[in-house]
Amino acid sequence: MQILEKTELKALKKARNLGPKKTISLLNKKGLTGRGGASFPTGKKWEFALKQKSKEKYVICNADEGEPGTFKDKFIMQKNPETLIEGILIASETIGAKQAYIYLRGEYENLKSKLEKTITKVIRKAKTKVNIEIILGAGAYVCGEETAIIKSIEGFRGQPYLKPPYPPVEGLYGKPTVINNVETLTAAAHAILLDNWNSLLRLFCISGDVTKPGVYELPAGIKLSEAMKLAKPKNPVKSVYFGCFGGCMPYKDIELTHDNICGEDCVSGSCTMIVVDNTRSIVDLAYVISKFFAYESCGKCTPCREGSVRILLLIKKIRQGKATAQDLNLLQELGEHIGQTSLCGLGQSCTNHILTSLKHFRKDFEKELR
Amino acid sequence: MKISLNNKNIEVDPGKSLLEICRENNINIPTLCYQEGLKPGGRCRVCLVEVDGKLVTSCTEKPKENSKIITNSEKVLKARKMNIELIMAGHITTCSIDKDAHDLCGMLEEIGLTGIRFEPIRKYKEDLGSSVVRNDNKCINCGRCIRTCAEIQAVYAIDFASRGYNEHVAPYCEHNLADVACIKCGQCILHCPVGAIHEREHLHEVMEVLKNKKKHVIVQTAPSIRAALGEEFGLEPGTLVTGKMVAALRKCGFDKVFDVNLGADMTIMEEASEFIKRFENGGPFPMITTCCPGWILMMEHFYPDLIKNNNMSTCKSPHEMLGMLTKSYYAKKANIDPKDIIVVSIMPCTAKKFESTRPELETGVDYVLTTREAAKLIRFNKIDFKNIKDENFDPALGIATGAGAIFGATGGVMEAALRTAYEFGNQKTLEKVEFNEIRGMDGIKEGTVKVKGKTIKFAVAHGGANNRKLLENKDKYHFIEMMACPGGCIGGGGQPPHISKDILKKRIKAIYKEESNMEFKKSHENPIVRKIYKEYLDHPLSEKAEKFLHTKYTKRSQF
Numbered sequence: 069m070q071i072l073e074k075t076e077l078k079a080l081k082k083a084r085n086l087g088p089k090k091t092i093s094l095l096n097k098k099g100l101t102g103r104g105g106a107s108f109p110t111g112k113k114w115e116f117a118l119k120q121k122s123k124e125k126y127v128i129c130n131a132d133e134g135e136p137g138t139f140k141d142k143f144i145m146q147k148n149p150e151t152l153i154e155g156i157l158i159a160s161e162t163i164g165a166k167q168a169y170i171y172l173r174g175e176y177e178n179l180k181s182k183l184e185k186t187i188t189k190v191i192r193k194a195k196t197k198v199n200i201e202i203i204l205g206a207g208a209y210v211c212g213e214e215t216a217i218i219k220s221i222e223g224f225r226g227q228p229y230l231k232p233p234y235p236p237v238e239g240l241y242g243k244p245t246v247i248n249n250v251e252t253l254t255a256a257a258h259a260i261l262l263d264n265w266n267s268l269l270r271l272f273c274i275s276g277d278v279t280k281p282g283v284y285e286l287p288a289g290i291k292l293s294e295a296m297k298l299a300k301p302k303n304p305v306k307s308v309y310f311g312c313f314g315g316c317m318p319y320k321d322i323e324l325t326h327d328n329i330c331g332e333d334c335v336s337g338s339c340t341m342i343v344v345d346n347t348r349s350i351v352d353l354a355y356v357i358s359k360f361f362a363y364e365s366c367g368k369c370t371p372c373r374e375g376s377v378r379i380l381l382l383i384k385k386i387r388q389g390k391a392t393a394q395d396l397n398l399l400q401e402l403g404e405h406i407g408q409t410s411l412c413g414l415g416q417s418c419t420n421h422i423l424t425s426l427k428h429f430r431k432d433f434e435k436e437l438r
Numbered sequence: 439m440k441i442s443l444n445n446k447n448i449e450v451d452p453g454k455s456l457l458e459i460c461r462e463n464n465i466n467i468p469t470l471c472y473q474e475g476l477k478p479g480g481r482c483r484v485c486l487v488e489v490d491g492k493l494v495t496s497c498t499e500k501p502k503e504n505s506k507i508i509t510n511s512e513k514v515l516k517a518r519k520m521n522i523e524l525i526m527a528g529h530i531t532t533c534s535i536d537k538d539a540h541d542l543c544g545m546l547e548e549i550g551l552t553g554i555r556f557e558p559i560r561k562y563k564e565d566l567g568s569s570v571v572r573n574d575n576k577c578i579n580c581g582r583c584i585r586t587c588a589e590i591q592a593v594y595a596i597d598f599a600s601r602g603y604n605e606h607v608a609p610y611c612e613h614n615l616a617d618v619a620c621i622k623c624g625q626c627i628l629h630c631p632v633g634a635i636h637e638r639e640h641l642h643e644v645m646e647v648l649k650n651k652k653k654h655v656i657v658q659t660a661p662s663i664r665a666a667l668g669e670e671f672g673l674e675p676g677t678l679v680t681g682k683m684v685a686a687l688r689k690c691g692f693d694k695v696f697d698v699n700l701g702a703d704m705t706i707m708e709e710a711s712e713f714i715k716r717f718e719n720g721g722p723f724p725m726i727t728t729c730c731p732g733w734i735l736m737m738e739h740f741y742p743d744l745i746k747n748n749n750m751s752t753c754k755s756p757h758e759m760l761g762m763l764t765k766s767y768y769a770k771k772a773n774i775d776p777k778d779i780i781v782v783s784i785m786p787c788t789a790k791k792f793e794s795t796r797p798e799l800e801t802g803v804d805y806v807l808t809t810r811e812a813a814k815l816i817r818f819n820k821i822d823f824k825n826i827k828d829e830n831f832d833p834a835l836g837i838a839t840g841a842g843a844i845f846g847a848t849g850g851v852m853e854a855a856l857r858t859a860y861e862f863g864n865q866k867t868l869e870k871v872e873f874n875e876i877r878g879m880d881g882i883k884e885g886t887v888k889v890k891g892k893t894i895k896f897a898v899a900h901g902g903a904n905n906r907k908l909l910e911n912k913d914k915y916h917f918i919e920m921m922a923c924p925g926g927c928i929g930g931g932g933q934p935p936h937i938s939k940d941i942l943k944k945r946i947k948a949i950y951k952e953e954s955n956m957e958f959k960k961s962h963e964n965p966i967v968r969k970i971y972k973e974y975l976d977h978p979l980s981e982k983a984e985k986f987l988h989t990k991y992t993k994r995s996q997f
């Protein structure tokens with residue numbers, strides 16, 4: 069796998085030789101984009117931060133991998149932490165940050181001590197002035213959102229705030245801050261060093277009703293059927309969920325590109341696929357996912373805080389066989405409303421699964437009405 | 439910058455929020471979490487408008503060149519209504535009598551919300567404090583109380599705890615508000631859009647004693663009540679209602695109506711003498727005023743060194759002084775057993791409720807009612823406040839000077855004290871009594887005056903955040919006035935809600951108008967004050983005065 073190649077500090081050396089500006093243009097040329105879901109060009113992000121005149125700047129590695137069905141950051145941190153840390157050092161030295169943080173998902177506490185040892189080792193070898201500190205999250209899903217990470221590191225409640233200001237201009241402690249996720253920073257080291265670096269390769273996390281779940285490195289644009297061939301579903305596939313927030317689509321053989329997935333009203337996000345076979349009821353899935361979101365809403369804004377629990381209660385009612393067609397309409401209305409009026413990405417996407425499943429699998433819901 | 443607002447092209451200031459722009463253009467946008475003077479919250483999502491077809495919250499959004507803004511489309515109205523419905527479903531609607539005062543209830547009709555399709559789910563215990571009571575079952579999580587406490591008061595007593603639908607306002611570590619470092623100022627109350635925070639009411643206790651014929655019940659009203667009480671009855675902010683207030687209270691059954699302004703004059707006598715004494719002894723400076731129990735709590739929680747270094751004056755607050763005099767001096771004169779006297783203070787302030795329970799302070803005050811509670815009492819008695827004929831305070835302890843009157847506004851205590859201290863120190867008449875440099879709404883004000891050839895530097899701060907700021911430079915000054923509430927008592931936590939800077943200014947104007955009507959402008963010229971000293975206390979700072987009119991302070995926890 070490309071992502072597991074060890075760069076042995078050669079990428080850092082090359083970046084030092086190139087200097088910040090050339091490093092950034094190299095990244096732009098190679099076409100590295102953020103792997104967290106937004107696909108923002110990484111070089112551009114660094115460039116914004118580089119341009120800011122400030123004594124203090126920060127780099128944050130987002131390792132708060134909280135999306136259900138996503139486990140590729142963990143995979144990288146276990147199998148290739150050296151290259152990740154090298155990526156963090158490259159980012160820091162490029163934009164001129166002396167302090168970097170790894171914001172580690174609370175549930176990954178078991179990775180912390182090994183990661184710390186690796187940091188010490190790599191930093192010593194790299195002879196860098198950059199300091200890297202691991203900050204353990206406290207278990208909130210919303211802290212995968214970059215502004216919530218900033219608040220959390222600053223010691224406040226991990227709740228998102230409205231951009232602008234964007235972090236590269238004014239981020240952690242009000243200073244220019246680059247936030248990239250684990251996969252992006254690791255890939256940055258590869259992109260700089262490897263001549264034959266393939267920008268199309270992505271890590272896909274496939275789980276659910278398959279016999280071979282796991283992390284797969286596949287080129288973006290691969291057919292869904294090809295991916296399924298590798299993961300080997302147990303039964304005929306009914307639907308694929310693109311994580312909890314991405315929504316679901318009935319199984320069909322599309323090419324896995326951002327646009328194609330969005331064409332199915334879903335969001336591809338972080339290349340997560342949860343496979344659901346024909347033994348399952350979509351209503352059950354809706355219940356589990358709604359429970360997750362009602363629990364994980366940070367509570368800041370009305371539609372997400374009050375709405376997500378209402379969605380959960382409605383689905384509960386449906387499962388109990390007490391709901392009417394009116395309730396189903398209300399579910400739809402709430403789903404659209406929460407998506408349109410919530411403050412942050414969590415709220416805006418937390419009903420994607422309801423809206424897509426109501427669109428494609430309405431019969432599953434109707435069957436359970438009173 | 440050009441935008442189109444409801445299909446009209448207009449030129450706008452790019453620095454303003456869409457909400458401000460809409461309001462300037464007379465377009466009404468409902469809001470719940472927005473509050474003038476605080477950072478926008480973006481929480482309630484009721485202020486939605488459409489920008490180029492997308493729903494955004496107008497309180498947080500700045501205009502973009504050539505964008506098309508619609509504030510009244512079907513989509514907007516429907517989304518606002520749904521958010522209100524979601525909020526209402528989580529909000530227990532057992533509103534008390536001042537329902538109209540609540541933003542949320544006020545907007546239901548306009549929004550057109552008739553039925554709620556969801557069941558209530560909140561279940562919290564009421565947080566009963568000595569001054570401030572919180573009911574999370576009513577709370578709609580707008581965060582205005584939290585931002586007020588943090589941004590205006592710099593106390594940080596409350597914040598949100600838990601997440602999702604469990605998110606709720608909580609004092610430090612989920613303790614009761616009474617047990618944490620909250621200064622009981624009640625500013626949070628003034629801005630709650632649903633009445634989920636309010637004062638600890640003592641109205642019913644007072645109504646009980648009023649029925650008791652054996653008790654001689656005396657009410658005393660603070661300087662700032664008369665400038666705000668009218669608002670509760672639909673009068674314009676800034677209407678002075680001294681005479682109506684006295685008449686209405688008498689009608690409610692109080693045996694005597696006294697003016698706390700007299701207590702304020704007493705405070706000045708003591709405080710000015712204390713200052714002159716320090717002046718002659720060369721310190722300790724600065725001396726800091728102690729009329730505001732909110733500030734006292736702030737000092738005890740966060741700046742206890744001021745106690746150790748004797749920076750604090752030892753004077754009780756005016757109504758406590760007057761309460762003590764009522765139960766001793768007046769009781770003797772009127773030949774009533776002090777045990778049969780009940781003193782009720784009407785105060786603009788929730789912290790004064792706590793103050794009257796302080797063990798450090800021998801109190802003469804039995805109950806403290808806020809301005810709002812007084813209004814309720816008047817309403818319960820079905821008194822036509824607007825049309826009632828003016829009456830005067832009872833003369834026994836009811837004559838005050840203009841110096842006492844201005845205590846209600848920020849800078850007033852200092853100004854009154856300086857008038858007397860100047861004459862005590864210099865032994866000559868102060869011709870111009872106005873100290874304009876310490877009037878008005880600036881957060882921190884300062885000035886100088888010459889006493890016996892030496893320059894006295896004084897400063898005034900109001901609002902917790904400004905108090906903290908001024909303390910950073912405290913050593914520059916000899917004399918400092920601190921008030922916990924913005925605007926001083928006029929903007930106290932017990933006053934009619936919906937306070938804006940504009941309303942505060944109008945109330946302050948009313949106070950200075952009251953002053954200008956007064957015969958005496960300096961506390962030591964007050965004939966009753968002179969009489970009290972002559973007949974009872976001897977002179978300021980005498981042993982008796984120390985016993986009745988002074989107090990001490992206690993260091994408290996920071997958390």
Ligand code: SF4
Pocket residue numbers: 210227228364365366367368369370372373410411412413414415416
């Ligand atoms: S959308 Fe949800 S998670 Fe995001 S700010 Fe609102 S309540 Fe918090």
Ligand code: SF4
Pocket residue numbers: 570586587591593594595596619620621622623624625626627
């Ligand atoms: S009473 Fe004052 S200090 Fe206490 S919570 Fe309210 S605003 Fe904060």
Ligand code: SF4
Pocket residue numbers: 576577578579580581582583584607626629630631632633634635
């Ligand atoms: S108590 Fe009132 S002001 Fe505070 S968050 Fe709740 S509704 Fe808002």
Ligand code: FES
Pocket residue numbers: 468469470471472479480481482483484485486495496497498
């Ligand atoms: S007033 Fe704008 S979100 Fe509450």
